[in-house]
Amino acid sequence: MNHVAKRARAGSAAVLTWAGLLTVLAVLTGCTEGMRDIGEGKPRSPRDAIQISPQDGAEDVGPRSRIEVKVPDGRLERVKVSRIEDAQREVVAGRISKDGLSWAAVGAAGRLALASKYSVEAVAVDAAGRRSARNTSFTTVVPEHRFIGYFKPENRSTVGTGMIVSFDFNRPIRNRAAVEKAIEVTADPPVEVVGHWFGKDRLDFRPAAYWKPGTEVTVDVGLRDVEGAPGVFGSQRKTVGFTVGRSQVSLVDAAEHTMEVRRDGELISTVPITAGAPKTTTYNGKMVVTELHEVTRMDGRTVGFGGEYDIKDVPHAIRLTESGTFLHGNYWAPYDTFGSLNTSHGCIGLRDVKGGSAAAPGGWFFDRTLIGDVVEVVNSPDRKVAPDNGLSGWNLSWKAWKAGSALR
Known part of the structure; x- marks a missing residue:
């Protein structure tokens, strides 16, 4: 699954073989027959299970605004709000209400700082025990001039x-x-x-x-x-x-449906994957990990795919581009999809289980990944990722990179 409409657009020396590591994975309950990936299931309700204010991507938010996290039913399981200023992260003190339906900052922490970026990570559980997640961010106003x-x-x-x-x-x-x-x-x-x-x-x-x-x-x-x-x-x-x-550099071969993971130049694992389907292919090129989420929501409505998918609990999500290419755990595709078929909306999928498992390929890779690791995709029918899409500047030659400096 590529969380963007592109067309509208350890260290162990032993080589691991995932086909032999896991023999059984649970089949997603309620999947439609023949379901291949997120976009091919029934559309979910458009109502957000987790409501966050200020809205995702908001800019110039005033200091009198308040951060609010709510759910209409069920309960909030976890909320983490962080203030990011000059590359330093400070957790905002807050608490979940006794009924579990809301989160609010505590005391002076509720007043927003100027010229700062805030991130909100929330996980909720509904009455049936189903988890959902939202990750948002916004920036506050910078003084005039x-x-x-x-x-x-x-x-x-x-x-x-x-x-x-x-x-x-x-x-x-x-x-x-x-x-x-x-x-x-x-x-x-x-x-x-x-x-x-x-x-x-x-x-x-x-x-x-x-x-x-x-x-x-x-x-x-x-x-x-x-x-x-x-x-x-x-x-x-x-x-x-x-x-x-x-050093960890992973090479995804979209034609072979594999990902070779190299640590300090040595091959430590070859993992079966599923990449973008023929109509929603995966970018080629070098991409850099910029975010890691144990669980996140991916909604096709936010990126031009309409109601094709809305998965509220995607496990082990690793962001590769700003436009929405992720490498993530996938619990809804049949077991034999990985290593044989490309079925996603452009993301790279690794076998996983609902809720995520450290023993599954998705969890194994997530636990061994750092912000700044490189994932390179080859042999996809798509074009090369743009150098300003995420941290994809390694796709420019050194000569071309230096030509973009204002000091030369």
Whole structure:
């Protein structure tokens, strides 16, 4: 399943064979006969089981707004609200009501901070014991005549060797050279790191090749009082850093229906997969993991697929592109789909069970994945993923990447 309408658009040295690892998986109760993947089941109710305010993707939210999480029935099982500022994450204190129908921030935590990004992760259980999940985010207002860059990865995180440092600015940048010069990305051991602009509001940084495992990366953000556009000045002065962990690069062959997982260059597993169906193919190219969700909701209505699918409890979901390509656990397809057929809406599916299992291929891969790991797709009939779709800048040559810098 590709959660986007593209047309409208361990370390163990032993090689594991998943066909022999799991002999039995539960068949999804209530599947229609011949169901191949999410889009081919009956449409679910359009009503959201979990209601979150402010709405997903909202911008310039005022400080007097309040974060609310509600369910019409059943109960909230888990809610986590985080404030993300200058690549640092702070959990917002809150509690679920006694009846389980709502969550609210506690005390002063309920007042939203300016120039911040908030994320909300919620899981609910209905009266029949069925789980559903929602993951949303929004940004708060930045003072007039100021601009800010929301950037990743998070401070002090450990990431995969494919991590790209990425800044998204809340206002268009006219003086790109001044802004790029004010951000310095350095590495130990040293390596040349160059910026590349995607349009007027995004600036990414990467070296010529994947980072070396163990590299310590420092990001000096000196944007305060830098004039990014006439009369609009930066407000950030911050130094953050992250560590590059082990190397893990996974190669998905859409024609062979397999994924080869390599850790530090050594093949540790060959996993059967299902990729995009002929009318909803999977992008080719190198994609970088940007999000990890133990469970999430995927609704075709939000991305142009109408009522083709609405799965509220997709397990072990790993985001690969901003447009919605995921590598995720799949409990609804027949056992023999994996390794033999491409049936999804463009995502990469791994065998899993309802609720997710660490012993299933989906859970096994999820537990061994870092933000910044690389997943490369080959032999799909689709085009190559755009370099600005997620952190897909590795699909540009080093020459083309450097040509996108405002300092050259």
